[in-house]
Amino acid sequence: MIDLDTKEFYDEFWPKHVPIYEKTKAYMLETITERQVGRALDAGCGHGICSVVLSELADTVTAVDLSTDSLATAREQAARFGRGNISFHHQDLQTLAPEFRAFDLVWCWGVAMMAPDPMKVMHNLMRATAPGGTVYLGLYLKTWLSPVHQGVRHFCRRFMNTPRRKKLVLDFFAGLTNLVCRLRGQEINRRDDNVSIQAQVDDWYYPPYKTFYSIEEILDLFRRNGFEASCIQDRLGRMKSATIFVVRAVKQAQA
Incomplete structure (x- = not known):
């Protein structure tokens, strides 16, 4: 069973907003400790740039996503960078098929909390x-x-979701961000790998689902399931209302 609402959103979003490869690679190499693994899973590959980076570290990469248009974009990126060790699969991570298992590295960045049931x-x-x-x-x-x-996200999705109204929202927040950053003497509030502030705002406020977690509850979840877990990055976002933390969890070998 595919989450059709999320599929529809990312069918439109990722083909138009492919992140910058060099910046994405730099971030991933700062984050990932391993430099050579056998099998890697890009869980929610979206645009495919992370799959390309993983393919440079892993013998083989399995990339899965519920968005068919995103998968098409990801295949284009693999071809663009000449990476032949990536296989792409149409899968909802909530119902990931049992044959997807035994991966040495699993990468799932900014994806799980966008599902209706992130715990699944x-x-x-x-x-x-x-x-x-x-x-x-x-x-x-x-x-x-x-x-x-x-609250802002629900308002935008319900009342500001026509193309014209959505553009007003994206341009308003982009303009507000630019103004605040200039007044504070700060750099523009945009992720290094992102193509525009408007794209970032779209991904903040318009996905159909979004869940927030404390670091402690996620660490506890992994530890209760046989992982040694730690938080390696606690605040990646520049906005306090939409900041990401990253957990690294190693599955303990069975006795």
């Missing part, structure tokens, strides 16, 4: 990891501003 996704990622394998999981951090973020 996380349990499937744990199941898919080989003993001794590592999961890198990026999730939105729960703060006192998270309800504000959710």
Whole structure:
């Protein structure tokens, strides 16, 4: 069963907003400890740039996503960079097929919390990891501003979701971001790998689902399921209402 609402959103989003390869690679190499693995899983590959980077570290990469248009974009990126060791599969991470297992490295950055049932996704990622394998999981951090973020998101999706109104929202937040950054003497609030502030705002406020978590509850989840887990990055976002933390979890070998 495919989550059609999320599929529809990312069918439109990722083909138009492919991140910058060099910046994405630099971030991933700073984050991933391993430099050579056998099998890697890009869980929610979206645009495919992360799959390309993983293919430079792994013998083989399995890339899965529920968005067929995103998968088409990801295949284009693999061809663009000449990476022949990536296989692409149409899968919802909530119902990931049992044959997707025994991966030495699982990468799931900013994906699990966008599902209707993120816990199903996380349990499937744990199941898919080989003993001794590592999961890198990026999730939105729960703060006192998270309800504000959710309120804005629900308002935008319900009342500002026609093409014209959506453009007004994206341009408004982009202009506000530019103004605030100039007044504070800061750099523009845009992720290094992203193509525009508008794209970032779209991904903040318009996905159909989004769940926030505390670092402690995710660490506890992994530890209760046989992983040694630690938070390796606690605040990646520049906005307190939409910042990501990253957990690295190693599956303990069975006795």
